[in-house]
Amino acid sequence: xxxxxxxxxxxxxxxxxxxxxxxxxxxxxxxxxxxxxxxxxxxxxxxxxxxxxxxxxxxxxxxxxxxxxxxxxxxxxxxxxxxxxxxxxxxxxxxxxxxxxxxxxxxxxx
Amino acid sequence: xxxxxxxxxxxxxxxxxxxxxxxxxxxxxxxxxxxxxxxxxxxxxxxxxxxxxxxxxxxxxxxxxxxxxxxxxxxxxxxxxxxxxxxxxxxxxxxxxxxxxxxxxxxxxxxxxxxxxxxxxxxxxxxxxxxxxxxxxxxxxxxxxxxxxxxxxxxxxxxxxxxxxxxxxxxxxxxxxxxxxxxxxxxxxxxxxxxxxxxxxxxxxxxxxxxxxxxxxxxxxxxxxxxxxxxxxxxxxxxxxxxxxxxxxxxxxxxxxxxxxxxxxxxxxxxxxxxxxxxxxxxxxxxxxxxxxxxxxxxxxxxxxxxxxxxxxxxxxxxxxxxxxxxxxxxxxxxxxxxxxxxxxxxxxxxxxxxxxxxxxxxxxxxxxxxxxxxxxxxxxxxxxxxxxxxxxxxxxxxxxxxxxxxxxxxxxxxxxxxxxxxxxxxxxxxxxxxxxxxxxxxxxxxxxxxxxxxxxxxxxxxxxxxxxxx
Numbered sequence: 001x002x003x004x005x006x007x008x009x010x011x012x013x014x015x016x017x018x019x020x021x022x023x024x025x026x027x028x029x030x031x032x033x034x035x036x037x038x039x040x041x042x043x044x045x046x047x048x049x050x051x052x053x054x055x056x057x058x059x060x061x062x063x064x065x066x067x068x069x070x071x072x073x074x075x076x077x078x079x080x081x082x083x084x085x086x087x088x089x090x091x092x093x094x095x096x097x098x099x100x101x102x103x104x105x106x107x108x109x110x
Numbered sequence: 111x112x113x114x115x116x117x118x119x120x121x122x123x124x125x126x127x128x129x130x131x132x133x134x135x136x137x138x139x140x141x142x143x144x145x146x147x148x149x150x151x152x153x154x155x156x157x158x159x160x161x162x163x164x165x166x167x168x169x170x171x172x173x174x175x176x177x178x179x180x181x182x183x184x185x186x187x188x189x190x191x192x193x194x195x196x197x198x199x200x201x202x203x204x205x206x207x208x209x210x211x212x213x214x215x216x217x218x219x220x221x222x223x224x225x226x227x228x229x230x231x232x233x234x235x236x237x238x239x240x241x242x243x244x245x246x247x248x249x250x251x252x253x254x255x256x257x258x259x260x261x262x263x264x265x266x267x268x269x270x271x272x273x274x275x276x277x278x279x280x281x282x283x284x285x286x287x288x289x290x291x292x293x294x295x296x297x298x299x300x301x302x303x304x305x306x307x308x309x310x311x312x313x314x315x316x317x318x319x320x321x322x323x324x325x326x327x328x329x330x331x332x333x334x335x336x337x338x339x340x341x342x343x344x345x346x347x348x349x350x351x352x353x354x355x356x357x358x359x360x361x362x363x364x365x366x367x368x369x370x371x372x373x374x375x376x377x378x379x380x381x382x383x384x385x386x387x388x389x390x391x392x393x394x395x396x397x398x399x400x401x402x403x404x405x406x407x408x409x410x411x412x413x414x415x416x417x418x419x420x421x422x423x424x425x426x427x428x429x430x431x432x433x434x435x436x437x438x439x440x441x442x443x444x445x446x447x448x449x450x451x452x453x454x455x456x457x458x459x460x461x462x463x464x465x466x467x468x469x470x471x472x473x474x475x476x477x478x479x480x481x482x483x484x485x486x487x488x489x490x491x492x493x494x495x496x497x498x499x500x501x502x503x504x505x506x507x508x509x510x511x512x513x514x515x516x517x518x519x520x521x522x523x524x525x526x527x528x529x530x531x532x533x534x535x536x537x538x539x540x541x542x543x544x545x546x547x548x549x550x551x552x553x554x555x556x557x558x559x560x561x562x563x564x565x566x567x568x569x570x571x572x573x574x575x576x577x578x579x580x581x
Contacts, residue, residue: 002432004430010356011357015568045331046360048481050482105474
């Protein structure tokens, strides 16, 4: 199972600039992991935490980042690559049940 | 490939100018499309300036350009997502082989059917919604409707490009057929039944965009995994635009529930205030979600198995590498099936359950949105709930059709179902109630009483922004 960093591209997150954020994360990750052997960066249709967007999740680590801005990208990349801790100020902004539904959706038994 | 030619008659990033034959064919199709839009697109608002988002590219910052546009002048175009290098087929019998840039002969008929079925839904939904502008609850919502309509038109262009480019004269005929069929026409209906019912009010529209367009998202996502690379890249970009349509529905139903809860909290009867009681909204959710479950086709399907095996249609997020076996061999899917008056479980080969797997992903997503509505409702402390019905309820397709289930998913009898029908599904009185509230509000910053304003405007504009210039 690869590690997956998903950037939400739901309507609200998109209007807040999730397209550019995705590109910036992808660009910064590429300097460390050009072939995405360690982490794949992908868009995800919607996480449902719209009021706390832009949302970014790391799976299967189950880290749910919210209110993410482009300035946060270096810290997120550092964490994702195993060189830093989860960025605490960006976690815990959506309700626990929203997170649980998302982990359930991302986890395929097949 | 990635250079966007915006000045061309047909904006594109597929180097259309280098393929004169294709360019001529599509330029010949353009006036037919414009005529169709004029006849069957949104009624009466084509001369108005509307604050629309137009895709002007697929890359960073390029896809969302906002400005006032008259709908017939919208820059419909052909945009494929960027190729990502050395692409390989991610699933099925051809896993690991290079993706196809031409249609394999043996898959031609199946692929054409997949594309035409998807393409047919795009103009169909525009036709279904063509009268709604007149009864929009606000200018913000009117603009959302037209945005959705224009982008569905662009998605039709994306599919027509594939038909013209890769399917020769058959493809050109199919492209003509897409403009000849009409939603609800008994002689030339749209292919899928759900796209033949008119959408005459905004409750239906919001439920349609929340549930039925969401089916489209899952179908597109499965096609975005396709081994036929031009199809995969077309649908990837369509998904980006589709997200807005789903949000329109999700937020629209949510705002309707919010308004009802506000009125109830004030001790008012929603009906008396020109709004909808919660049980009516629940019946609309029951109807539209169950009709949308049907769009996934039979849960046990050899056709779906073949589409997967051949590499045409993958599982949701197949390319992310989340599945244990990209060939889906030697695995089984456990399915509940009715047998007489009881339920049994049956294991079927996973490949035959591809529609069921896609439906499962869809249902999980629907649970997420209903849960979101419920969270908002809970804040009002009214002791009321909204729920998603079981995927067995009110089905016309698949293993649960021809049987009767309660919204909770309990097997029941036809007599019991009929006894409760008016509790579970919209009634004539419900439709009359909804229709009676459909009064167009066309003043900036004003909104009908049955719905709350959105939390935020479009592109950071305020709610009272003049999203549609009517004067």
